[in-house]
Amino acid sequence: DAGVTQSPTHLIKTRGQHVTLRCSPISGHKSVSWYQQVLGQGPQFIFQYYEKEERGRGNFPDRFSARQFPNYSSELNVNALLLGDSALYLCASSRQGWGADTQYFGPGTRLTVL
Amino acid sequence: AQSVTQPDIHITVSEGASLELRCNYSYGATPYLFWYVQSPGQGLQLLLKYFSGDTLVQGIKGFEAEFKRSQSSFNLRKPSVHWSDAAEYFCAVGGTLFGNEKLTFGTGTRLTIIP
Numbered sequence: 001d002a003g004v005t006q007s008p009t010h011l012i013k014t015r016g017q018h019v020t021l022r023c024s025p026i027s028g029h030k031s032v033s034w035y036q037q038v039l040g041q042g043p044q045f046i047f048q049y050y051e052k053e054e055r056g057r058g059n060f061p062d063r064f065s066a067r068q069f070p071n072y073s074s075e076l077n078v079n080a081l082l083l084g085d086s087a088l089y090l091c092a093s094s095r096q097g098w099g100a101d102t103q104y105f106g107p108g109t110r111l112t113v114l
Numbered sequence: 115a116q117s118v119t120q121p122d123i124h125i126t127v128s129e130g131a132s133l134e135l136r137c138n139y140s141y142g143a144t145p146y147l148f149w150y151v152q153s154p155g156q157g158l159q160l161l162l163k164y165f166s167g168d169t170l171v172q173g174i175k176g177f178e179a180e181f182k183r184s185q186s187s188f189n190l191r192k193p194s195v196h197w198s199d200a201a202e203y204f205c206a207v208g209g210t211l212f213g214n215e216k217l218t219f220g221t222g223t224r225l226t227i228i229p
Contacts, residue, residue, distance in 0.1 A: 105159070
């Protein structure tokens with residue numbers, strides 16, 4: 001079975017622009033979570049979606065938004081990009097989205113904001 | 115609040131030597147604990163996890179970890195490291211406290227293997 005896939009692999013944007021990142025979960029997984037990993041740090045939780053509903057939100061500004069589609073894929077949107085948004089954005093999927101579930105991570109999207 | 119502390123930013127070990135990576139956590143309920151490994155430019159791969167039961171957990175690639183509730187620790191061990199183990203290691207905590215699957219990660223420990 002294919003793992004979690006993310007697109008694009010790399011992205012370069014300028015300040016003030018908008019970006020959309022995409023994630024396809026493992027087949028049969030209904031939950032998708034997004035994490036931001038700044039260079040030299042551990043991943044930080046941004047959002048979790050389960051069955052198209054937001055189940056959790058981390059401490060990120062409203063410029064960050066996400067949604068989940070009926071096929072369980074997900075998009076992360078970031079508006080008005082800042083230099084500090086440069087990071088590796090990781091998507092993770094799990095079957096049922098509860099704490100005991102294992103989250104499987106994709107390879108990430110590397111976003112560079114100039 | 116939940117938090118994870120990995121006190122060692124960088125560890126260097128000789129190939130064939132034993133390894134222990136430290137992890138301390140804070141969580142307001144029964145924690146679920148994880149160790150992930152990340153190679154340069156890659157995503158995260160799960161090494162092992164603890165939910166309940168036996169406090170000594172076996173994982174992939176010969177790794178194991180021991181949950182010690184009294185010390186709020188979940189240290190990762192390997193009896194003999196291989197050059198391919200060089201990577202960044204992250205400890206994470208989650209659970210049912212907030213009704214979601216949020217994981218809180220430590221800042222990571224970079225492992226270097228010398229011949």
